[in-house]
Amino acid sequence: MTPIKTLLGATALMALAAPAFAQEVNLYSSRHYDSDDALYTAFTEATGIKVNRIEAEANELIQRMKAEGANSPADVFMTVDVGNIGRAEAEGLLQPFASDIIEANVPAHLRHPDNLWTGLSQRARIIFYARDRVENPPQTYEALADPAYRGQICIRSSSNVYNQSLMASIIENNGEAAARDWAEGVVANMARPPQGGDTDQLRGLVSGECDIAVANTYYFARGLASEVSGLSSGIDGIGWVWPNQDGRGAHVNLVAAGIAARAPNKAEATALLEFLVGEAAQKQFAEANNEYPVLAGVAPDAHVTAMGDFKPDTETPTASFRDHVVAAQTIFNAVGWD
Numbered sequence: 001m002t003p004i005k006t007l008l009g010a011t012a013l014m015a016l017a018a019p020a021f022a023q024e025v026n027l028y029s030s031r032h033y034d035s036d037d038a039l040y041t042a043f044t045e046a047t048g049i050k051v052n053r054i055e056a057e058a059n060e061l062i063q064r065m066k067a068e069g070a071n072s073p074a075d076v077f078m079t080v081d082v083g084n085i086g087r088a089e090a091e092g093l094l095q096p097f098a099s100d101i102i103e104a105n106v107p108a109h110l111r112h113p114d115n116l117w118t119g120l121s122q123r124a125r126i127i128f129y130a131r132d133r134v135e136n137p138p139q140t141y142e143a144l145a146d147p148a149y150r151g152q153i154c155i156r157s158s159s160n161v162y163n164q165s166l167m168a169s170i171i172e173n174n175g176e177a178a179a180r181d182w183a184e185g186v187v188a189n190m191a192r193p194p195q196g197g198d199t200d201q202l203r204g205l206v207s208g209e210c211d212i213a214v215a216n217t218y219y220f221a222r223g224l225a226s227e228v229s230g231l232s233s234g235i236d237g238i239g240w241v242w243p244n245q246d247g248r249g250a251h252v253n254l255v256a257a258g259i260a261a262r263a264p265n266k267a268e269a270t271a272l273l274e275f276l277v278g279e280a281a282q283k284q285f286a287e288a289n290n291e292y293p294v295l296a297g298v299a300p301d302a303h304v305t306a307m308g309d310f311k312p313d314t315e316t317p318t319a320s321f322r323d324h325v326v327a328a329q330t331i332f333n334a335v336g337w338d
């Protein structure tokens with residue numbers, strides 16, 4: 001009897017779902033992890049909605065949506081970093097979602113104030129250092145500009161959106177004049193001209209080229225969880241500081257998604273976002289990139305947990321990063337941060 005009961009239950013569910021859904025959702029995503037496939041399969045199994053994924057760099061997807069205009073099949077736009085989703089927002093490519101579930105599951109500072117997008121997972125951008133060479137590592141982002149750290153700091157280029165968002169948060173908190181002084185100080189403290197990605201800044205600690213590095217947490221956790229060449233072998237020698245713990249907390253950025261302005265399948269798009277911020281999906285989604293879930297009470301994976309607890313910056317609205325993108329770039333250019 002049990003198999004028949006199950007089958008009937010499943011059929012009943014499908015029948016309920018059928019009238020409300022066109023049964024597909026088009027996801028434009030700049031995030032790709034093979035492990036996410038299982039997540040989208042689970043969504044389809046739970047709802048009967050098929051996920052069609054189009055993957056490319058954030059800027060390419062934005063250009064594509066613009067070019068497609070009113071005929072764009074895009075339902076959901078997903079990207080890494082608030083700076084990128086803010087660009088889609090500025091182009092008028094997103095519309096607000098209406099969902100009690102998302103509002104209940106995602107804290108307000110991790111969502112757009114008008115619900116044009118929601119965070120799906122979090123990463124912190126923090127300070128790492130070589131344990132054997134740095135006795136008193138900087139305890140705040142502001143301290144990275146302290147002359148005590150002359151020639152010691154490795155941080156990537158200003159064209160990188162992570163640094164643009166970090167700079168935007170510094171402008172939001174300290175103002176443009178102080179942010180410019182800060183950037184000047186950081187440039188003066190650089191161990192080398194900016195080069196490579198975040199992993200390369202951490203590799204610099206292992207090779208001895210850098211004493212202090214700025215990187216997103218998941219690059220370090222990845223070095224703990226798997227064999228990352230030039231990093232994992234020396235990772236025990238790397239310490240880390242959760243910055244600004246006596247103040248606003250560590251700078252946090254997001255993987256974020258919103259509903260496309262012309263979404264032909266808006267109900268399905270909402271259902272997908274609700275699924276991704278749900279308890280079942282949250283752990284899996286964050287684990288795929290060693291990140292932190294946005295849903296309170298869901299623990300990150302063991303390697304992320306091993307880095308310890310910290311106070312994230314919940315005072316600075318992530319949505320405010322976009323407001324300072326132009327000012328951030330102007331400052332970077334003015335102080336010669338390549």
Ligand SMILES: [Fe+2]
Nearest residue numbers: 080162198216
């Ligand atoms: Fe990254």
